[in-house]
Amino acid sequence: MCAYVLVFTFLAAATFVSDCSAKLAPDFIHPCNNTEPACLIKATQDAVLPFTKGLPDIGVPSLDPFVIDELPIQLPGVKVTFLDGKATGLRKCQVLNVEAYLEKNVFQLQVRCNITIKGKYTAVGRLLLFPINGEGDAKIKIVNSVIKMDIKTKYYKDNEGRDHFGIKSYRYTFDYGDRIFYNITNLFKGNPELSNTVLVFLNENWRTVTEEFGKPVVDYAMNVVVSTATKFFNAVPYDELLYVPIPKY
Numbered sequence: 538m539c540a541y542v543l544v545f546t547f548l549a550a551a552t553f554v555s556d557c558s559a560k561l562a563p564d565f566i567h568p569c570n571n572t573e574p575a576c577l578i579k580a581t582q583d584a585v586l587p588f589t590k591g592l593p594d595i596g597v598p599s600l601d602p603f604v605i606d607e608l609p610i611q612l613p614g615v616k617v618t619f620l621d622g623k624a625t626g627l628r629k630c631q632v633l634n635v636e637a638y639l640e641k642n643v644f645q646l647q648v649r650c651n652i653t654i655k656g657k658y659t660a661v662g663r664l665l666l667f668p669i670n671g672e673g674d675a676k677i678k679i680v681n682s683v684i685k686m687d688i689k690t691k692y693y694k695d696n697e698g699r700d701h702f703g704i705k706s707y708r709y710t711f712d713y714g715d716r717i718f719y720n721i722t723n724l725f726k727g728n729p730e731l732s733n734t735v736l737v738f739l740n741e742n743w744r745t746v747t748e749e750f751g752k753p754v755v756d757y758a759m760n761v762v763v764s765t766a767t768k769f770f771n772a773v774p775y776d777e778l779l780y781v782p783i784p785k786y
């Protein structure tokens with residue numbers, strides 16, 4: 538690519554040459570000079586909105602919305618499949634805390650988010666004693682959920698010998714937050730009264746309901762977020778993200 542740029546300098550402005558060593562980090566990255574949480578929180582918050590829009594130039598897909606093609610969830614007695622889904626809201630997540638322990642390969646992130654998931658669903662089985670064979674629209678609105686991620690990082694060199702952050706593994710806790718609203722149509726085919734009664738029940742018991750089936754949905758979302766972040770870390774070297782010397786590795 539640099540050779541190509543150099544050829545172009547014959548024809549165009551010499552400024553093209555600078556592309557050879559151009560930084561890869563987008564402008565919204567404001568690297569911290571230390572690992573004080575105050576700076577890391579601000580830098581992370583500054584990055585949330587532009588990052589979640591996606592960075593097609595460096596192969597990072599959008600996180601707001603992100604697509605849930607098909608997500609099967611096996612509940613006791615009911616098989617639910619979520620289809621053609623879209624999750625929105627990550628762009629407005631509030632960064633509550635960020636801690637980085639570079640030597641220990643630990644990175645901790647805590648955010649509060651409102652997330653809306655919309656799509657189609659099918660449900661087959663039994664729910665609350667009733668045989669269920671539903672199929673329709675589902676909308677789930679999650680208000681003020683708090684997500685804490687505990688990430689084990691690693692460091693590695695790319696083909697050009699530049700250091701990168703990597704994600705070795707992660708764990709998370711998810712607090713479902715203030716409230717979850719369910720709007721699911723046609724739970725019981727041909728029986729709108731029963732469908733509505735059960736929907737009211739699901740909303741009144743949202744916390745228990747969510748404990749039953751929330752985990753696969755959140756696991757799915759976390760996996761999308763982490764694989765997107767991994768693409769970003771693969772594209773942008775360490776020294777463009779943090780102005781703190783990288784520990785020996």
Ligand SMILES: *[C@@H]1O[C@H](CO)[C@@H](O)[C@H](O)[C@H]1NC(C)=O
Pocket residue numbers: 567568569570576
């Ligand atoms: C890091 O230090 C440089 C030089 O002192 C300064 O310009 C920059 O604003 C600092 N970055 C942050 C995020 O504080």
Ligand SMILES: *[C@@H]1O[C@H](CO)[C@@H](O)[C@H](O)[C@H]1NC(C)=O
Pocket residue numbers: 629630631649650651680681
């Ligand atoms: C989520 O929505 C609620 C209600 O609309 C609002 O009060 C709250 O500030 C929002 N939280 C975030 C993290 O945006």
Ligand SMILES: *[C@@H]1O[C@H](CO)[C@@H](O)[C@H](O)[C@H]1NC(C)=O
Pocket residue numbers: 674720721722
């Ligand atoms: C639930 O969704 C249906 C159609 O998808 C809509 O007509 C209805 O107004 C929604 N109800 C609530 C409480 O949002």
